[in-house]
Structure formats: C-alpha cells, structure tokens
Amino acid sequence: MTSEPTHVRAPSAIDAVADEFVRETARLDPFAATSLGIPGYDHLVPDLSPVGIAARTALVRRTLDQLAGLDPIDAVDEVTLAAMKERLGLDLELEAAGEHHRMLNVIASPLQEMRDVFDVAPQDTLEHWENIAARLNALPQAMAGYVESLRHAAARGHVAAVRQVEECIKQSDELADPTSSFFTSFVREGAVDLVLDDSSTCTVVRKELEHGAVAARDAYAVLSAFLRDELAPQASPVDAVGRERYALASRHFLGATVDLDETYTWGLAELARVVAEQEAVAAQIAGPGASVDDAVAILDADPTRTLHGTEALRAWMQETSDEAVRALNGVHFDIPAPVLELECRIAPTQTGGIYYTPPSDDFSRPGRMWWSVPPEVTEFNTWREKTTVFHEGVPGHHLQCGQAVYERATLNDWRRLACWVSGHGEGWALYAERLMADLGFLEDPGDRLGMLDAQRMRAARVVLDIGVHLGKDAPEEWGGGVWDADKAWEFLRANVNMPEAFVRFELNRYLGWPGQAPSYKVGQRLWEQARDSARASALASGDDFDVRAFHARALSLGSVGLDVLHTALSR
Structure with missing residues (x-):
C-alpha cells in the first residue's frame, strides 16, 4: 500500500x-471551486451572464498566451503543455461557436449545476x-445571469431543441415547488443540527x-417562466445538431479526433459482438x-440478487466497493492510502443517474x-449493478480521480484537480468494467x-448518438430511413434493460x-488501443509487458485528452 510520494518534483514555470x-478559475467560478474542494468560495455564485463568460474566456486567452512563451523542462511539462493547449484551445472554439451561452439540457447545464453544487458543499x-x-x-443573481446568456444566444439563433426546453421546464418547476423542491428538504434537514443549538447565531443562520x-x-x-414563455416558442422541434456542431462536441468530449462515419460503423459491429457474447x-x-430475455427473467426472479429499498442499495454499494478495494490493492493496483476511502450515497435527486464526485484537494x-x-423504482438487481460499482468506484472513477488528486508531488493543480476529459474518464471506467471481468471478478x-x-x-x-445527430441512415432492422428520436426510442428499449423512466431520461440526455x-x-476503444500498442511495443523490444505498470503510469498522468494520452504513453 502506498501512503506517501517517494519523490517530489520541483515545480516549473509551466506549472506556475x-x-x-486554477486559482483564477476558482475566483471566477465559485461553483468550480467548491467542486474541486478549494476553500474560500463556498458562499459565492459565478457570474453566468455574457459578461461572466467573457471574463472566463479572457482568462483562457491570457493563459494560452503565457504558455506560448514557455518551453517544457521535462516529460511532465510536455504533457501539461500539450494538454492545456488542447483543452484551452478547444474552449475558445466552443466559445466562438456560441456553445457557452446556449447551454441548456436535461443533465449538464447551469440549471443543474446551481442545484448540484450543494451536494458537494461542506455541511x-x-x-x-x-x-x-x-x-x-445569491442564486437569483446567478439565475438572472444565466437567463441573460440564454437570451443572448437566442438572439443569435442558438436555442436548444424544444424537447430539452420542455424537460428543463419540468425540472425547474419541481425545484420551484415549495413542497417537492430539493431546496425545501435540503434546508429543513440541514437545520436539524442547528436547532439543537439555540444560540442567537444559529437562530440567524436558520x-x-x-x-x-x-x-x-x-x-x-x-427560469421556468422564461423557458416557457420566451425560449420554448423559439425552440426547434429538430433534435439533431448536425455534423459541424457534433464534430466539435466529439473532440471536446474525447480529446481526440475520430472518423465519425467509421466510428458509427464500428459501433454497429461492436453492438452485434456484445449481443452475441450476451447470448452465449x-x-x-x-x-x-x-434468449437474453429468458436469462434476465431468471436473474430478476432470484431473491438472492434482489435489493429492496434505497438503504439496502446504498449498503450493498458500500460493501461491494469496499470488497473491490481490498481485493485489488497491492495485487493489481497500488492504491494510495487517502484513496482507500470511497463513500456511497443515495443522491437527493430522483432522475435515475449514477455518478461520482472526486475527493477534495486535501481529501x-x-x-x-x-x-x-426515480421515486417509482424500489427494487434493485445486484446482477445488473455490480459492474456499475466497479465503474464508479475502484478500479473506475474513484481510483482514476483519487490517484490524480494524490499526485501532488508530481503534477500541478490543473492536472490533479481541474482537467477532466470525458473520453479519458468515462473510457477508463468502462475499460475498468471489462478489466474486472478479465481479472476474474465477474x-x-x-x-x-x-x-x-x-x-x-x-x-x-x-450508434444512436452519431446516427441521430448526423442524420445517418438507420439499419433496416431498426426501421430504416433517417435516424430520429422515435427510432432511437425503440432502439434503446430493445438494447437497454432498465426501467422505462431511466431509459427515457437517457434518451433525452x-x-x-x-x-x-x-x-x-x-474512450474504452482508445484506451484498449493504447494498451495494445504498449504491449506490442514491449514485445517487439523483447520485453515482457507489465499491464500493472502500464495502468500505474497511465493513471499517474491525470485526466488528459486521449490524443495527448496516446502520445505520452508512446514515449
């Protein structure tokens, strides 16, 4: 078990x-500061107006200008420089395309961020x-800025599809309702401990x-009134964003450029391969x-694989996670001591999502x-969800993110805390699921x-995402013609064995x-290609391939774009 770094690297000008x-980002975006565990900003809200967006964009430009005049002094600097240029340069492309002002969707936009930040706020x-x-x-101030940005985008013809607007109205209405609002229960439950102290200060805080x-x-x-009365009438019924916007989004989420048409074809083949493996x-x-449905019916009817209620789910998640940490540490991974702890919780929301939040800077x-x-879901099947625990926990997100936070002796704060690339992170977590099967845990x-x-x-x-957004032709077995939301729904229902509410949310997402x-x-595909390339290189040199060392080296880099990762691992 590793507890302390053995070597401390002297910070460079690029690290500075x-x-x-990161410090300036925390100042301009207090929500980000809270998420990263940077103290001093937990009472503040960001400026979500066009002025605030402009200030954050100016910081990105200034940082890129500073980096342009610096040369790397070692391999760590080389990765930092490449990763920051890729991430920050792409941020400028997104801003120029109007993406920062128009952000509105059912899962990852300021609408959700203004609520979700309270999940990770110290309490x-x-x-x-x-x-x-x-x-x-201060939330009304942040909300006013957000509405201003959405209005700014709408004036330029940049409005989310009407499906997203309508679903976001529902979310806003729920958060505005005095009875069902998260804020009502959050404050009521949070004030319980304060009630025990009848000091004048506690009375004021309550x-x-x-x-x-x-x-x-x-x-x-x-927000709900604005979306309903002003934005919805301007929204398009078309869900597809088109090839140009999609290509930019794909690069943003992967940190790599892929051939979208080849990837769509590969997706169809990969789906068929997995289905065949399932049938076996x-x-x-x-x-x-x-059939797969026959097997699912047997598994779902097995009382030993069924959990009743969210507390039973939470306890099982924790037990399964703890077992994985104990089994993997010192055998397949060397897990730093601060990363050994993972806390499993039932989220205060009821949307159907499963997610992970990293540790704070100081753990x-x-x-x-x-x-x-979701409120209607009261039973859970462990056979479905064991792999999810590996995905979100160890060796998935928790090992990946916790290892990065831990690398203080080598990595700067941006590499440890602030850089997150979905293809790297989610690709690793899906890679980790398959890895656990390969290691005999499934x-x-x-x-x-x-x-x-x-x-x-x-x-x-x-298949669905590229097919719908690029307007590709659907295979005949899925209805033929051009992909749209209706075909996507039937396709998902045939391939996703989850409650309908979950599947509906996923489609909207x-x-x-x-x-x-x-x-x-x-991302999983690119991770596997990087591993296979490293194995081939080692064997070509007459060396044994040490997959444990490969994983350790890869995770020590932190989250970077997948093109940057491949280059770094190829050295």
Missing part, C-alpha cells in the same frame, strides 16, 4: 501558469451552513437558510437456445458514488451478463448533450 489558471459546521445560506440567497430556500425556489420559478452467457444461465471530502433513484454468469448489459448500452449509444454518450465506448 497552470496553478494560476459539517455552522460556518459551512452560513456559506450555504449565503449561496442560496432564518437565512429558510429565506435562502425561498430565494432559490423563486429563482427557478423565474444467457445460455449458461437459462440453458441452450435461451477531507472523500470520493463519493451517488445513485439518483465469473458469476449473472454478474457477467450485467457487465455485458452495460457494454451493450454503451455500444448502442454510439443523448439528444441534448451530443457527443458525450459515445465518449464512454469510444
């Missing part, structure tokens, strides 16, 4: 620029709750929290000639796995079918967040 960029002391109260009361909950609900009521496992479960906030459970046919179920969904997303969903499976 990177660290300053242990009176001062923490004072910060939360201040931030809640009142500010109550006032803040009203302010936050009112802010979402304003289904025969092990239900007998020769049995005082541990990495956390969150499960957002020998049970049911658990293996669950892993293949997840792989099948991710392969289907490659893909339609509104182009390029992100394929980054999982395409």
Whole structure:
C-alpha cells in the first residue's frame, strides 16, 4: 500500500501558469471551486451572464498566451503543455461557436449545476451552513445571469431543441415547488443540527437558510417562466445538431479526433459482438437456445440478487466497493492510502443517474458514488449493478480521480484537480468494467451478463448518438430511413434493460448533450488501443509487458485528452 510520494518534483514555470489558471478559475467560478474542494468560495455564485463568460474566456486567452512563451523542462511539462493547449484551445472554439451561452439540457447545464453544487458543499459546521445560506440567497443573481446568456444566444439563433426546453421546464418547476423542491428538504434537514443549538447565531443562520430556500425556489420559478414563455416558442422541434456542431462536441468530449462515419460503423459491429457474447452467457444461465430475455427473467426472479429499498442499495454499494478495494490493492493496483476511502450515497435527486464526485484537494471530502433513484423504482438487481460499482468506484472513477488528486508531488493543480476529459474518464471506467471481468471478478454468469448489459448500452449509444445527430441512415432492422428520436426510442428499449423512466431520461440526455454518450465506448476503444500498442511495443523490444505498470503510469498522468494520452504513453 502506498501512503506517501517517494519523490517530489520541483515545480516549473509551466506549472506556475497552470496553478494560476486554477486559482483564477476558482475566483471566477465559485461553483468550480467548491467542486474541486478549494476553500474560500463556498458562499459565492459565478457570474453566468455574457459578461461572466467573457471574463472566463479572457482568462483562457491570457493563459494560452503565457504558455506560448514557455518551453517544457521535462516529460511532465510536455504533457501539461500539450494538454492545456488542447483543452484551452478547444474552449475558445466552443466559445466562438456560441456553445457557452446556449447551454441548456436535461443533465449538464447551469440549471443543474446551481442545484448540484450543494451536494458537494461542506455541511459539517455552522460556518459551512452560513456559506450555504449565503449561496442560496445569491442564486437569483446567478439565475438572472444565466437567463441573460440564454437570451443572448437566442438572439443569435442558438436555442436548444424544444424537447430539452420542455424537460428543463419540468425540472425547474419541481425545484420551484415549495413542497417537492430539493431546496425545501435540503434546508429543513440541514437545520436539524442547528436547532439543537439555540444560540442567537444559529437562530440567524436558520432564518437565512429558510429565506435562502425561498430565494432559490423563486429563482427557478423565474427560469421556468422564461423557458416557457420566451425560449420554448423559439425552440426547434429538430433534435439533431448536425455534423459541424457534433464534430466539435466529439473532440471536446474525447480529446481526440475520430472518423465519425467509421466510428458509427464500428459501433454497429461492436453492438452485434456484445449481443452475441450476451447470448452465449444467457445460455449458461437459462440453458441452450435461451434468449437474453429468458436469462434476465431468471436473474430478476432470484431473491438472492434482489435489493429492496434505497438503504439496502446504498449498503450493498458500500460493501461491494469496499470488497473491490481490498481485493485489488497491492495485487493489481497500488492504491494510495487517502484513496482507500470511497463513500456511497443515495443522491437527493430522483432522475435515475449514477455518478461520482472526486475527493477534495486535501481529501477531507472523500470520493463519493451517488445513485439518483426515480421515486417509482424500489427494487434493485445486484446482477445488473455490480459492474456499475466497479465503474464508479475502484478500479473506475474513484481510483482514476483519487490517484490524480494524490499526485501532488508530481503534477500541478490543473492536472490533479481541474482537467477532466470525458473520453479519458468515462473510457477508463468502462475499460475498468471489462478489466474486472478479465481479472476474474465477474465469473458469476449473472454478474457477467450485467457487465455485458452495460457494454451493450454503451455500444448502442454510439450508434444512436452519431446516427441521430448526423442524420445517418438507420439499419433496416431498426426501421430504416433517417435516424430520429422515435427510432432511437425503440432502439434503446430493445438494447437497454432498465426501467422505462431511466431509459427515457437517457434518451433525452443523448439528444441534448451530443457527443458525450459515445465518449464512454469510444474512450474504452482508445484506451484498449493504447494498451495494445504498449504491449506490442514491449514485445517487439523483447520485453515482457507489465499491464500493472502500464495502468500505474497511465493513471499517474491525470485526466488528459486521449490524443495527448496516446502520445505520452508512446514515449
């Protein structure tokens, strides 16, 4: 078990620029500061108006100008320079295309960010709750800036598809409702401990929290009215974003340029390959000639594989995660001591998503796995979800992100904390699922079918996402003609073995967040290509290939674009 770095690298001029960029980003985006665990900003909100966007863009330009005058002093600098130029340069492309102002979708836009930041905000002391109260009361200010940016984008013809607008109205209405709003329950539950202290300070904070909950609900009521009355009438019924926007989004999420048409064709082939593998496992479960549905019915009817209620789900997640950490550490990975802790929680939202939040800079906030459970879902099948725990936990996101945060002795703050590339991160997590099968942790046919179920969904997303947004022709077995939302729905229902509410949310997510969903499976493909290339290089040199060393080296780089990763690992 590794607990302390053995070598401390002297920071370079490039590191100084990177660290300053993180400090300035925290100042300009207090939500980001909270997410990264950088103290001092938890009471503030960002300026989400065009003025705020311009300020953050100016920081990006200034940082690129500073980097242009610097030469790397070692291999760490070389990766930092390449990664920052790729990420920040792409940020300028996105801004020039108007993407920063128009952000509105069902999962990853300021609408959700203004609520989600409270999940990771410190909540242990009176001062923490004072910060939360201040931030809640400032949400109307942030919301006003967000509405201004959406209006700015609309004036230029940049409006989200009407499907996204309508779903976001529903989300806003729920957050504005005094009865069902997250803010109502959050403040009520958070004030419980404060009630135990009847000091005048606690009384004031409780009142500010109550006032803040009203302010936050009112802010979402304003957003809902704007979306319904002003933006929806301007929204297009067309979900597809077209090739130009999609290509830019794909590069953003992958940190690599791929041939979209070849990737679509590969996605179809990969889906067929995974389905064939599923059918072989289904025969092990239900007998020769049995279908995947036959095997699923048997697994779902098995009481030993069924959990009842969210508390049972949370406890099982924690137990499964802890077992994986114990089994892998010192055998397949050397996990740093601060990364050994992973906390599993049920999310306060009920959208159906499963996600991970990294540890804070000092590890005082541990990495956390969150499960957002729809209200109608009360039973859970462990055969489906064991692979999800590996994806979100160890050796997936938690090992990946926790290892990066831990690399203080080598990496600057931007590399450790702030850089996140979906294709690198989600690709690694999906790679980790398959790796656990290869290492023998999914020998049970049911658990293996669950892993293949997840792989099948991710392969289907490659086909659906590229197919819909690029307006490609659908195979005859999926209706023929041009891909659209209706064909995508039937396609998903045939390939995703999840409750309908989850599948519906997933479809809306893909339609509104182009390029992100394929980054999982395409990222996995690029990770596997990098590993296979490293193996071939070692064997060509007459050396043995040490996959454990390959993983350690790759994870020590932090999250970078996949083209940068491939170059770094090829050295």
